[in-house]
Amino acid sequence: MRRAVIFDMDGVLVDSCPLIWDSFIVAAREQELNVSGESMKDYLGISIQDCLTRWKKAYGVQLKFKRFRATACEYQNTHLGDKDLAVPGVKEFLNTLKANGIRMAVGTSSHEERARFYLEPTKLAHYFDAIVTSTRVPNHKPFPDIFLRAATELGVAPGKCIVIEDAPIGIEAAHRAGMKAIGITTPPSTKELLQSADIVIGGFSELSVERVLSFI
Numbered sequence: 001m002r003r004a005v006i007f008d009m010d011g012v013l014v015d016s017c018p019l020i021w022d023s024f025i026v027a028a029r030e031q032e033l034n035v036s037g038e039s040m041k042d043y044l045g046i047s048i049q050d051c052l053t054r055w056k057k058a059y060g061v062q063l064k065f066k067r068f069r070a071t072a073c074e075y076q077n078t079h080l081g082d083k084d085l086a087v088p089g090v091k092e093f094l095n096t097l098k099a100n101g102i103r104m105a106v107g108t109s110s111h112e113e114r115a116r117f118y119l120e121p122t123k124l125a126h127y128f129d130a131i132v133t134s135t136r137v138p139n140h141k142p143f144p145d146i147f148l149r150a151a152t153e154l155g156v157a158p159g160k161c162i163v164i165e166d167a168p169i170g171i172e173a174a175h176r177a178g179m180k181a182i183g184i185t186t187p188p189s190t191k192e193l194l195q196s197a198d199i200v201i202g203g204f205s206e207l208s209v210e211r212v213l214s215f216i
Helices: 017-030 039-043 048-059 065-080 090-099 112-119 145-154 168-176 209-213
Strands: 004-007 103-107 130-132 161-165 180-184 199-201
């Protein structure tokens, strides 16, 4: 019986959250909206489009999506340099899953171009049988669309998939898809923030194939 693990990207596979926040702050300021790094934690795990929608409601501003995304991406491109942002232990864990015939996918709120931008330089892309981004589904997290699409592309029933997430919104999406969820406390996520997960871990060294499969 096929079983699969679906990974969120930012904060789970790549340690990109600080860079994302900085780029969003710069892109917002360019359109005359000042937001703090602290407030960015409230938007952990959501797509740029959904973030701008929330800001419109919160601050009464209308931000231009294409301009915002272009500025944020340019900032990230400029400041990434040759850094390897792969989360510690993730490659070893992916190798173990692959060796045991576990299918794997990425399910991210990011868009296609940006997902490739992070996954290819970190040499993570080749591990995955499917990469599903927010641009490929009608509804974003906390809706289950991204994870259900990933399960379909993997050819694995949703109930035989487990999701690894670092954001409450992603854990909710996994449960709504009928999947178990592992919360990983890569900064800024905390155990308290991820309490809705089926289990919470502090890093990939705490996981084994046997422990993952015990949930599915």
